[in-house]
Amino acid sequence: MSTRFSVVSKPRPASGFPLTEIPGSTSGAISEKLVQDRYRSLSQSVSDAPKKESAATLEQKLFDALVNAKVSTSHVAMHLENEWRQRLFRQLDSLMAIEDWDASDAPLEGNSFSTFLRTILFLRPKRAPGLGMTSTGEIVAAWTRDQDRLTMEFGNADQVRWTLSRVDSGGRERAAGETYADRMEQVLAPYFPDRWFER
């Protein structure tokens, strides 16, 4: 039996809704006919239309990573101020410019960027961070106020590595750790993060 679809077998739409699955069914119980009919009856969601497998060129990899990051941002764009989103896109364009790219570095990891977005939308800093990347493709957010520095490296599955140093009347204080995004607020609280997050 051979059937043609102009969709991938299990796309992940912008909404996260598994379009190939008939609601209420387990995927194994879906008849091919139902899947086919379902596609034909809907206007095709385009954000996850199937695409050609990426060419292995660095330029293509960077392009794909950049587009993926922007599409990920679109998933939560209604929760981001326009100015924030536009600044973020400028930073991403700059960060992944091929003319400055170190070819031995991995392109931006989508899971790392998702953790970044989730953390930012959870902490809601008024001041945007400067952005960087690790050699392994993890995004890095850095806030700097005079000599006070806060740096976060975003891993998979909401993992965040962080380090900070701040100066007060008692001298320089440093701290570092690894935690989950939803713990960052409590973790940073003793260090008065408004120092970095307020405009």
Next chain:
Amino acid sequence: MSVVNIPHEHHVIRYASWTKLRKDENDNVLGILPDALRLREVETSLSTTWIEWFDGPPQNQYLNAVEMIRRTMSVSPRGGMSKANVGNLRELCQTENVSIRIVHEPTDENDAHASIRRLPRDNLDLLELLAAEAFTETILNRDLP
């Protein structure tokens, strides 16, 4: 060949690509990120270039070191040349009970190559300390003659 420890009062330059530079939200460069000092899987020491290996007044030594980096590495206009004092690097590591060695280790391409050995691979706190307090002078490649 005997190992030459680089004197405390001397300096090294570490090249950091654009993604490893610490910036503000408007992409103004403020220094380097800890990852600029993190050893990759295949590395056992951190590569730098010894400024005082070159002859001449300090500014010439610095520019010669930059030129050596440009000749021997793939550098971009927005990559950063970050300078650190060797003694300061050692002392900062010592405060964390890490005893690094900074040695002259010429390569086929770079006679002034210096390696920072025994740097922990994954001590984010220490790498941030070095990025903040040792590599205190970072200039974009494009802003240097």
Next chain:
Amino acid sequence: MENNYGRPPITEAVVEFRLLAPVDANLVQRIGTSFNSFYPRSEDLQEIEFQIGPAGAQTRRTGLVGFKRTNVDANEIVVIKAGSLNIAQLAPYPGWDHFIERVRRDWKLWRSKTNYRDLARIGVRFLNRIDIPHGAGEVTFVPKDYVLVGPAIPEAFGDLKAYHVNAVLRSEDLRADVTLNSGTVESPLLKHSSLLLDIDIGRIEDMPKKEDDIFEFLEAVRLEKNRLFEACLTEDSRKLFL
């Protein structure tokens, strides 16, 4: 669902024109190129063939079927295939007036390249995601407090953890089918739960042929999908979009 909400929950809006007879592959290529100035980034689309046999299901890529073109911000998209033109907007949704202006522009360009083609279907689809913050200490919520579409399940089954509802309804006024999908989805936000509300309105009969008639139909669809969207929501839900 429109600009009267400060934070409309639309994650994707799509207008689709489906052709009665496909155009040839060379023309698809030329059409794709003609959209370059509006959508500078292009990705090739490939067809997948599913083969189900004794050895199980296998997939095989069979060839180029079209192009997905995006703007620099990757939130304005056009998909050009031999059998269809899809114009989509990802969040942030700029409002219908802005969106339909782009649809009209792209439609005109596409039609100028293809000459006139009879349409097999015109569809409008809006995917909405309603992000519901957890209250202090709460990790559960009652979906019907936010969306009035859900399964009818006897209480004997206990707490509802996840669901999906799919319904196809008829709009005689529009001579169109309305496909409604709603259910729980993974939230992209921490300490939130999310619900999907996906409304697709598509017409396959008495197809309008003139441009004015096509866009008049789209306007009518817009009013209907707004009416249906609002009918699916509760006041608690609307508060989340302000």
